[in-house]
Amino acid sequence: MQSQKESRLFLQKLLQCPPELPFDPKLLPMLFAVTQEGSHASLRSVTALIEQSPKLVTRVLTVANSAAFGLEFKVSSLQRAINIIGLREVRLLVLMVGMSSFIREAKLPKTFDAAAFWQHLLQVAGIARIFAEHLGGEDGICGPEAAEGDRLIITPDEAYIAGLLHDVGKVFLAAGRPDIWEEVTAATPGESLECFEAENAFWHMDHALIGAAVLHHWKLPLILTEAINLHHAPELASTFQMEARLIAAADCAARMPNGAAAGPLNGKSLSFLPQGCDAASLGAAVATGLAQAADAGFASLEA
Amino acid sequence: MDIETGLDNLLRGQFDAALAAFESCGQHPAALQLCKLTKACADITFYAAALSEGDFSVHAPQSCPALSAHLENLHAKLKRLARQLLMFSAGYPMPPVNDLGDLSEGLNFLVNQAQTCKRQVEHDQNHDVETGLLNRKSFIRGVRELLQTQPGKFGLLFSCGLDNLKYINETHGYDCGDLYIGKVVDALRLCENDSVLLARTAGNEFAVFAHGFDDEESALRFAQDNRKTLLNTTIELPSANVRIRASWGVAVYPSDAMTGDVLMNYASHAMFEVQNFNRGTLMRFNPEIYRAKANILSRQERLDELLESHLLRFAFQPIVSLKDGAIYGYEALMRSPMAQFPSPLDILQLAESQSKLPQLEHLTFKLIFDWIGENIDALGGRKVFFNAISAQYLDVDELRKLHPRHEEISRNMVFEIIETANSEENLASKIHTFRQQASAFIAIDDFGCAHSNALRLLNISPEILKVDSFFIRAVHKAPASKRAFLANILLYCRTKGILTVAEGVETPEELASVMELGFDLAQGFYLARPEFSLQEMRPELVDEIVALARKTS
Numbered sequence: 001m002q003s004q005k006e007s008r009l010f011l012q013k014l015l016q017c018p019p020e021l022p023f024d025p026k027l028l029p030m031l032f033a034v035t036q037e038g039s040h041a042s043l044r045s046v047t048a049l050i051e052q053s054p055k056l057v058t059r060v061l062t063v064a065n066s067a068a069f070g071l072e073f074k075v076s077s078l079q080r081a082i083n084i085i086g087l088r089e090v091r092l093l094v095l096m097v098g099m100s101s102f103i104r105e106a107k108l109p110k111t112f113d114a115a116a117f118w119q120h121l122l123q124v125a126g127i128a129r130i131f132a133e134h135l136g137g138e139d140g141i142c143g144p145e146a147a148e149g150d151r152l153i154i155t156p157d158e159a160y161i162a163g164l165l166h167d168v169g170k171v172f173l174a175a176g177r178p179d180i181w182e183e184v185t186a187a188t189p190g191e192s193l194e195c196f197e198a199e200n201a202f203w204h205m206d207h208a209l210i211g212a213a214v215l216h217h218w219k220l221p222l223i224l225t226e227a228i229n230l231h232h233a234p235e236l237a238s239t240f241q242m243e244a245r246l247i248a249a250a251d252c253a254a255r256m257p258n259g260a261a262a263g264p265l266n267g268k269s270l271s272f273l274p275q276g277c278d279a280a281s282l283g284a285a286v287a288t289g290l291a292q293a294a295d296a297g298f299a300s301l302e303a
Numbered sequence: 304m305d306i307e308t309g310l311d312n313l314l315r316g317q318f319d320a321a322l323a324a325f326e327s328c329g330q331h332p333a334a335l336q337l338c339k340l341t342k343a344c345a346d347i348t349f350y351a352a353a354l355s356e357g358d359f360s361v362h363a364p365q366s367c368p369a370l371s372a373h374l375e376n377l378h379a380k381l382k383r384l385a386r387q388l389l390m391f392s393a394g395y396p397m398p399p400v401n402d403l404g405d406l407s408e409g410l411n412f413l414v415n416q417a418q419t420c421k422r423q424v425e426h427d428q429n430h431d432v433e434t435g436l437l438n439r440k441s442f443i444r445g446v447r448e449l450l451q452t453q454p455g456k457f458g459l460l461f462s463c464g465l466d467n468l469k470y471i472n473e474t475h476g477y478d479c480g481d482l483y484i485g486k487v488v489d490a491l492r493l494c495e496n497d498s499v500l501l502a503r504t505a506g507n508e509f510a511v512f513a514h515g516f517d518d519e520e521s522a523l524r525f526a527q528d529n530r531k532t533l534l535n536t537t538i539e540l541p542s543a544n545v546r547i548r549a550s551w552g553v554a555v556y557p558s559d560a561m562t563g564d565v566l567m568n569y570a571s572h573a574m575f576e577v578q579n580f581n582r583g584t585l586m587r588f589n590p591e592i593y594r595a596k597a598n599i600l601s602r603q604e605r606l607d608e609l610l611e612s613h614l615l616r617f618a619f620q621p622i623v624s625l626k627d628g629a630i631y632g633y634e635a636l637m638r639s640p641m642a643q644f645p646s647p648l649d650i651l652q653l654a655e656s657q658s659k660l661p662q663l664e665h666l667t668f669k670l671i672f673d674w675i676g677e678n679i680d681a682l683g684g685r686k687v688f689f690n691a692i693s694a695q696y697l698d699v700d701e702l703r704k705l706h707p708r709h710e711e712i713s714r715n716m717v718f719e720i721i722e723t724a725n726s727e728e729n730l731a732s733k734i735h736t737f738r739q740q741a742s743a744f745i746a747i748d749d750f751g752c753a754h755s756n757a758l759r760l761l762n763i764s765p766e767i768l769k770v771d772s773f774f775i776r777a778v779h780k781a782p783a784s785k786r787a788f789l790a791n792i793l794l795y796c797r798t799k800g801i802l803t804v805a806e807g808v809e810t811p812e813e814l815a816s817v818m819e820l821g822f823d824l825a826q827g828f829y830l831a832r833p834e835f836s837l838q839e840m841r842p843e844l845v846d847e848i849v850a851l852a853r854k855t856s
């Protein structure tokens with residue numbers, strides 16, 4: 001049992017020298033701003049910031065020239081590549097590159113299974129997108145028609161990003177305090193105690209909180225950081241509670257034994273979703289969505 | 304053991320003892336219930352103790368369902384509060400607390416206070432306290448951000464330095480100075496909008512960056528308009544009405560520079576140029592002037608090299624007797640073989656600005672003494688005129704350190720006093736002592752200009768007086784008053800036995816004139832230019848002088 005003082009110091013230290021990104025962190029809020037309507041941020045400034053990072057330039061150009069876009073000609077200018085891919089995809093790409101970079105650079109303990117970690121992130125991201133599409137769509141139970149507290153504001157794309165980022169705190173924890181990481185994983189072998197509970201018991205702080213603090217430091221919008229912050233305790237959320245519940249549900253759905261792709265949603269996952277949602281059709285949508293993703297080799301994109 | 308003892312123990316909080324007492328009277332109808340009650344009390348006490356220690360990992364006991372519901376509720380609230388406070392301490396926004404009754408209000412108040420304090424600190428870090436404008440650092444950051452949002456437009460950064468702030472502070476008091484600054488800020492704010500940034504970059508300097516122009520002309524017009532507004536502003540101080548007096552330096556994005564800090568640097572540079580040479584005007588950054596200034600900086604290292612490696616030579620310009628055309632002596636003129644220093648004045652200026660004059664003077668004295676020591680036979684009786692930058696080496700003890708044969712050498716030397724001495728009396732007394740010990744001559748250089756005035760002539764009474772070329776230039780056409788002045792000086796010198804030298808004789812007319820006036824010696828390009836070797840006079844010039852001398856006598 002550590003005191004809260006220690007967790008506070010850890011957070012402060014982490015935010016003073018946050019993990020290094022292979023691009024200017026200012027790019028992140030700008031990417032979210034530029035995809036918003038009526039924003040002042042300009043596409044040119046985004047391009048200018050991407051240009052500064054050779055890693056991003058190569059990535060964007062590779063994707064634009066990849067088979068997925070099936071162009072007959074070769075794209076060599078960054079501006080054109082961004083136009084072809086679309087800003088939303090570029091945003092995702094930037095986040096992927098950033099995450100894979102700091103996961104690779106982080107001094108993770110040997111027991112940290114990065115491949116399984118990625119797989120979980122991608123699954124949660126995929127499920128979160130499907131949930132957001134179904135629940136927040138025009139005729140969804142949390143759609144534009146729903147009452148204020150039940151309305152889902154997050155877009156499917158953003159839900160995907162939230163799912164992708166929801167466990168980044170684990171990386172920071174494992175890299176920054178491997179001792180605590182070891183102890184927590186040792187305490188949760190049988191899944192009887194979830195790791196966030198072990199973390200909370202250990203120092204009043206879980207990976208969700210750490211991740212949200214760092215993402216907020218990088219100026220990601222609150223709709224993402226709040227959902228991530230409370231994805232293990234959505235009942236605590238005062239704003240964006242529906243988003244937190246969505247990520248929590250996706251997280252639980254992805255934890256289903258014997259592979260996520262099969263069967264209906266488990267009870268725990270459903271408990272986070274709004275009452276009255278069509279569990280069967282959601283489960284089916286998740287199953288087909290994950291199967292498609294597996295076929296497309298999506299999980300190998302960043303491996 | 305009976306129920307009574309157990310109840311006593313229970314009330315005292317001794318749960319183990321109470322439990323033991325109740326269990327021992329198992330036949331009593333209430334015993335079982337009392338056991339449960341005791342257990343529940345023990346559980347709740349343990350739980351409450353853990354919570355009060357701040358340990359949230361405990362779980363509310365299930366032994367008393369009615370109570371534990373409340374406890375769990377409180378527990379959850381405390382947990383959430385602890386979590387939110389932890390996040391808040393890491394800079395994460397704190398959502399309002401609304402389910403803790405009276406406590407909520409107090410907590411929200413504290414959170415707001417903390418945020419206000421944080422904002423205040425951030426504001427103070429980025430702003431000038433007195434005027435509330437941005438400070439230099441945050442201004443440059445702001446410029447960078449503006450440039451990022453609209454990289455394709457034209458931007459203009461001008462630096463505006465108040466020229467009369469010091470004057471207002473001194474004549475009207477610092478309160479008026481503050482008032483003046485406040486009014487200037489008001490006037491500057493007239494042009495403020497979303498794409499204009501204002502900053503106070505120093506006590507009397509302001510910077511404005513305006514972005515989003517379509518061409519350079521409209522950007523420059525903005526600066527001109529702003530300048531007009533400011534210049535037309537009258538400020539009412541309690542004691543007087545004053546006008547804003549300022550100098551402007553302007554740099555344009557992207558023509559002059561692409562980044563905020565370079566633009567700022569260029570605009571300030573242009574403003575300093577204006578303040579030094581053309582106060583009250585506006586100047587666009589000029590890369591040529593900037594490079595020339597940067598060149599001076601690079602020359603600082605060259606000066607060190609010069610001093611260390613003794614990269615100095617002397618050129619010798621003859622000083623001619625106007626009686627017979629013979630060479631009376633040579634003036635030793637400092638020259639550097641380094642391309643950075645085409646003129647000896649450059650070296651002097653740079654050495655002065657670098658506070659390296661003493662080192663430079665030591666080097667020149669050392670070199671000239673060495674040179675004379677080697678060439679004393681070639682000189683014969685002819686003197687070497689030498690500029691003494693200060694009076695420091697007009698001292699036998701110092702000269703002894705320079706050269707073992709200093710006495711012999713001194714006989715051939717004429718020390719020219721050019722120094723702008725702080726105190727004429729000190730200079731005079733120093734020279735007086737020097738003259739008693741050494742046999743060197745003393746000359747007053749550039750007589751008639753600056754410190755080289757009549758007072759110095761009287762105080763020092765030198766052997767030789769060199770009259771500045773200002774009096775000699777076109778002396779044949781000079782007004783009668785100037786000639787009369789010269790004639791009187793020459794008369795004075797003749798009665799005192801002081802030799803007079805006409806400096807800067809460049810034409811035959813000037814030569815004829817100075818001979819007519821009665822100068823003893825002359826120096827100038829018409830007679831001979833400085834050369835690195837000791838030159839003789841050209842025979843035709845000697846003939847000319849002799850002829851003129853015969854005519855005037």
